Amino acid sequence: MAQVVEGESRPASAWQVATPLGAVAGGPGRRAWGPGLVLAAGFVVFVALVGVLAPVLAPHDPIKQDLGNAIAGPSAQHLLGTDDFGRDVLSRLIWGARPALLGVLVAITTASVIGLPWGLVAGYAGGAVDLVLMRLADALLVLPGLVIAIAITTALGASLTNAMLAVGIVFSPVVARVLRSGVLTVRDREYVVVTRMYGLRPRHRMLQHVLPNAVGPAVIQLTLLTGISLLAQAALGFLGIGVQPPAPSWGDSLASGYKFIIVDPAATAAPAVVIVLTVLAIYRLGDALRDRLEIPA
């Protein structure tokens, strides 16, 4: 990871440093479906299921207030207690899985929809087009991500979709850069170059050969960004910028639990643990994906 040899190998953005590959599972290497991977995959599936089945699983209505019973500790009725509005913490946690995964989906889709064409065009076209597009990306990557995301959310209006859209926009230059270097590698390979003699349009080359072969590293980057976007979502929710009250979200659960943390730390610990575990599971899956994609093809 040292960058001593050339200035070129310096990381371009905090994102690349913050989630070094192998963050969880260690260095690269072909690992079979070991227990860690199974656990990770299982956990993500579990969270997804919880979100889908929330109406069935949650013991209480997550927004129903019961002010007389506010900040009650864990009990048989409320396994994790109630929050400062008397709402059941556990139910809010269960329901919070929905915006969590939905939000991550929005963020990653946005990052892809903006970043992939950006990187593809820049890498394939080369020359001035590439220069301009990449200068733009570099300029954006210098800026503090969370601050920009908050700024964009201000403009768009505070909501889950807008907040995650903003996060996706902040991520897109990273995706663009990664795809672009993939494209540069593949663009001059013989199987691409030779198709020019077959009277086929450039679009054929780009979509059939260049993109599929160049997209691997970008996909890996996207899985890393998935983990980060979950953290971003928790952060923005904590600040009250994402999901708007009274709708439940993990970030909001953190914020509200914090208000009475001294009395009932479980109300804060539960969402914290869930968030951290989900992020770790996502990183682990990303590592596995990277292992698989790195088979010499």
Add this chain to the structure above:
Amino acid sequence: MIPTILKRLLAVVPTVVVATLLVFSLEQITPGGAAEAAAGPTATPRQVAALKHQMGLDQPVPLQYVTWLADVARGRFGQSVINRQDVGAEIAQRLPVTLELTLAALLVALLVGIPLGILSAARRQSRIDGVVRSGTGLGLAVPEFVLAMFAVDVFALKLGWVPPTGFTPLSQSLASNLQGLILPALALGSGAAAIVTRQTRGAMVEVMDSPFMRTAWALGLSRRQIYFRFALKNALISVITVIGLLAGALLGVAVLIERVFVIPGMGSMLVDGVTQKDFPVMQGVTVVFVAIVIVINLAVDLSYAVLDPRIRR
């Protein structure tokens, strides 16, 4: 030397342009219009139009950009839509707070991360290394603000070692200022410390594994000499590379930490302006954040060029 500095300064210009354009354009593209948002839901069309004129939103867009940029460059950010206070003055008050917090966190990251990284590299594959690696893995996965909350619960609320919230400005009392800063700085710096540890370790291991090192070892240089002359230098350069990025990221996360500890910095200002679509505040704070990050990166770039002659171009 001078041409290098000039070149780096020139390279910053596109970034500044892009960033300011971005911040400026946010006001233009906000759905529903900025004037409408400022006027509120009960305003009549005439009131909105008047406000629009007052805010300068009826001018041609390029002209708006230039006037806005000129104002911003002079520190004139306008008035907050919510409380009518001068944004510039408020930023001036809050900026030192955020800076102090961020700097303290950066210090924590370096003072903890570098030694840990060295230790980890020196005792590679040992149990200590394993512990450090797990620790950093956790540090990267657990968000700083979550860590902050539990730190407050344990150290401030239950143990009472430090105050849980509040902030005393430096001018008032150094002691309480520092006291109030310990926990926030530690929490904010945890993620960065993890990154610094890994960078340091990685850089040292890379040098230690290189054929060059084995030659030095064979030539009889003692282990300590090897570590401290070559590997460490490489590690430090590697860390400096990352400082610019870390500073930027830390500024962002500081926003969250300020919320947890109720610290009156720029971060809380920014957040408060969101739901109300307070554009002067949002734009003012964002521009200042961006400016800080650009300056820090420039400083890192230049010092990098000074330290490593290979990079100098």
Add this chain to the structure above:
Amino acid sequence: MSSPAGAPRSLTRPQPEPWPAEGDGCLLRIRGLTVTYGLRSRHPVRAVAGVSLDVGRGRTLALIGESGSGKSSVARAICGLGPVESGSIEMDGHELTAAADRPAAAGERGIQIVFQDPVSALDPRWPAWRSVAEPLVRDVPSPGDRRERAIALLERVGLDPSFGDRHPHQLSGGQRQRVTIARALAPGPKLVILDEAVSALDVSVRNEILVLLDDLKRQGGLTYLLISHDMGAVAQMATEIAVMYLGRVVESGEARQVILHPVHPYTDALLASVPTVSGDVVEPSFRPRGEIGDTAHPPPGCRFHPRCPLAVDVCTTEEPAMRTVRGRLAACHRAEETDRLRRVGGQPE
């Protein structure tokens, strides 16, 4: 007078026709081809400085030379995959350099190319049949039909139909090269350019492929332009040989003649690597000193003179024109004498 990389002075000198095979018998005609890389940059490199070649129908012209001689640049220029600064490339009577989409035009006129590297020649994600069928995508819309034709082509190159579904990483180097050849044959070309097509293969496999190529040529009435630095392959396959050095053709003629009785000193040295040719042992009269020059800054006068033991004063100042010597063309000031010099043991007197 020196000939810097940018000066076209020596290109305006007309070059005589390489050999009598002209008119209808000539499939590919190249005249005065120059290829310069980085034409508008600060350091343009002229890889090809005025090359003229004829490839007769049904023949195999081998273009030989060390790496850096410009042979690959010629190949790419013909295919439209590389730049052309000036000159003409006529395929079957049609000028290719003027086309808007040069690679497509070359393909239309019946040119195809097989490259050296079997690894990057095929899309790793595509099964072999799909790669072979790709040239047919425009004209054969049905994937089923294309697959049929692809399988037939694979059989023609000696691969069992089951190979069609394999991916490149499941194929050996020789098998991949067969697939690449099948793909080149798919559009029914007239001229196939083999750019170091066997250089990356093991010796045993190399022979098989050469035999295959020979069979295909005879069955299909193909014409080959063989680019190689491997004299063994050249000796096996070539009917004519053109020798290139630093961007120019220095000798050309009928293959056996060039091999057995080289005129140009450089050809002589190149042939040192051929152990036997049909029982005749060829002994080089000298080995060239030094390394191939820098294409960007070729030496003044005859480009070969710094390494040539036969060099005299005129060689350092004047670029030799192609002259006909003993039924062949060679660009050497001392072309007429070299035969005699060889017989005397190769030492200049």
